[in-house]
Amino acid sequence: MDSEPSTPSTVSTSSRVNDCDISRYRTATELVHLDNGESGVRDNYNSSSTPIYQTATFKQNSATEVGDFDYTRSGNPTRSVLESHLAKIMSAKRAFAVSSGMSAFDVIARLTHHLDLTNPAILYSYLHPTRTRLVLLETPTNPLIKICDIPTITSIVHERCPNALIVVDNTMMSPYLQKPLRLGADITYHSGTKYLSGHHDLMAGVIGVKDEMVAEKIYSTINATGCGLSPFDSWLLLRGIKTLAIRMDKQQANAQQIAEFLEYHGFKVNFPGLKSHPQYDLHFKMSRGPGAVLSFLTGDTELSERIVESTKLWAISVSFGCVNSLISMPCRMSHASIPAAVRAERGIPEDLIRLCVGIEDVNDLIEDLYQALVNSGVMKYPNGNEMVQFETNTNY
Numbered sequence: 170m171d172s173e174p175s176t177p178s179t180v181s182t183s184s185r186v187n188d189c190d191i192s193r194y195r196t197a198t199e200l201v202h203l204d205n206g207e208s209g210v211r212d213n214y215n216s217s218s219t220p221i222y223q224t225a226t227f228k229q230n231s232a233t234e235v236g237d238f239d240y241t242r243s244g245n246p247t248r249s250v251l252e253s254h255l256a257k258i259m260s261a262k263r264a265f266a267v268s269s270g271m272s273a274f275d276v277i278a279r280l281t282h283h284l285d286l287t288n289p290a291i292l293y294s295y296l297h298p299t300r301t302r303l304v305l306l307e308t309p310t311n312p313l314i315k316i317c318d319i320p321t322i323t324s325i326v327h328e329r330c331p332n333a334l335i336v337v338d339n340t341m342m343s344p345y346l347q348k349p350l351r352l353g354a355d356i357t358y359h360s361g362t363k364y365l366s367g368h369h370d371l372m373a374g375v376i377g378v379k380d381e382m383v384a385e386k387i388y389s390t391i392n393a394t395g396c397g398l399s400p401f402d403s404w405l406l407l408r409g410i411k412t413l414a415i416r417m418d419k420q421q422a423n424a425q426q427i428a429e430f431l432e433y434h435g436f437k438v439n440f441p442g443l444k445s446h447p448q449y450d451l452h453f454k455m456s457r458g459p460g461a462v463l464s465f466l467t468g469d470t471e472l473s474e475r476i477v478e479s480t481k482l483w484a485i486s487v488s489f490g491c492v493n494s495l496i497s498m499p500c501r502m503s504h505a506s507i508p509a510a511v512r513a514e515r516g517i518p519e520d521l522i523r524l525c526v527g528i529e530d531v532n533d534l535i536e537d538l539y540q541a542l543v544n545s546g547v548m549k550y551p552n553g554n555e556m557v558q559f560e561t562n563t564n565y
């Protein structure tokens with residue numbers, strides 16, 4: 170039986186809506202009174218019912234100041250209010266809300282490992298004919314935009330471990346640009362949060378398999394873990410997919426021009442649409458386009474921060490694949506949860522800037538990037554202080 174607090178003391182009158190300490194009340198009272206303030210979630214309108222924050226991402230003021238939320242998988246205000254309420258009613262230090270009770274169990278059961286698969290030769294020694302069950306790769310990689318050779322890796326793995334499955338994370342390309350199952354993979358999956366939905370208003374994952382038995386196992390797991398996408402998010406995703414090709418065509422055309430602009434000005438740019446990319450030919454053997462994510466180096470982490478923070482049109486935000494353009498510093502943002510030593514081991518430079526290009530007029534995007542580079546002291550306008558205006562296909 171709960172040990173209940175004694176008679177509630179006087180409720181403060183300084184701010185009726187926010188200062189009521191629910192924990193002083195009995196459980197039955199506690200259950201029905203949400204204390205939004207305690208979850209840390211600000212609600213400027215004092216809504217009686219918690220608002221639904223239907224967003225995948227949250228914009229930042231700078232690369233280093235991550236606000237209360239950056240990405241809905243990591244945290245969402247609506248979920249935070251729920252989790253804080255759950256913690257209180259369960260007398261827990263912290264509580265978590267996942268998509269089902271079986272998902273909660275599944276969360277506890279996962280472990281991962283890492284290998285650089287851009288060099289398939291090293292793979293052989295790690296494979297065990299019977300114990301290796303699954304090889305997971307991503308191409309292009311995020312955020313270094315390295316390319317993995319799907320057909321070569323597939324044939325090495327299938328030869329050495331006939332029962333192992335090759336899984337390809339195809340999020341960077343989308344099914345419009347690359348189809349890993351046609352290149353030998355057994356399973357492909359995407360973060361549907363990115364290009365498939367295209368508007369950063371939902372979180373989703375999609376999985377494609379080519380073997381019926383594997384498909385049955387995956388169905389059973391989804392059924393048993395209860396992680397199937399909600400109807401509303403399925404509807405949103407269906408709507409997003411209809412414009413995938415037109416979005417992707419525009420986004421990658423914009424990205425190509427931006428990559429050329431940066432390379433022209435002497436930056437080391439990672440983008441498979443540039444002939445200078447060491448795996449340009451390999452990429453285009455597998456894909457019909459370069460995608461719209463690129464990264465570049467400045468040689469100085471503080472300078473990178475200044476550039477990111479000097480942009481006006483580009484949102485400082487994690488994620489990619491959205492119709493609006495995003496700029497980020499992976500080591501401070503999307504990849505900050507990887508310990509610095511591990512990031513260094515994997516060759517992710519601290520000064521790396523990632524650009525996720527949207528569908529805006531590319532001239533506006535380049536002009537904004539140009540002014541950010543000038544204002545952060547890296548470049549000068551050719552005519553002194555005069556802002557440069559671009560027209561597509563002019564010289565940079």
Ligand SMILES: Cc1ncc(COP(=O)(O)O)c(C=O)c1O
Nearest residue numbers: 242311338340341360361362373
């Ligand atoms: C390449 C790639 N795959 C998978 C994921 C995971 O997707 P989600 O954030 O939708 O869970 C991400 C981003 O988090 C990603 O960048």
Ligand SMILES: N[C@@H](CCSC[C@H](N)C(=O)O)C(=O)O
Nearest residue numbers: 239240243487488489503506
């Ligand atoms: N805080 C999140 C960051 C999400 S990263 C989202 C996306 N994959 C990207 O590369 O931007 C986390 O820790 O996962």
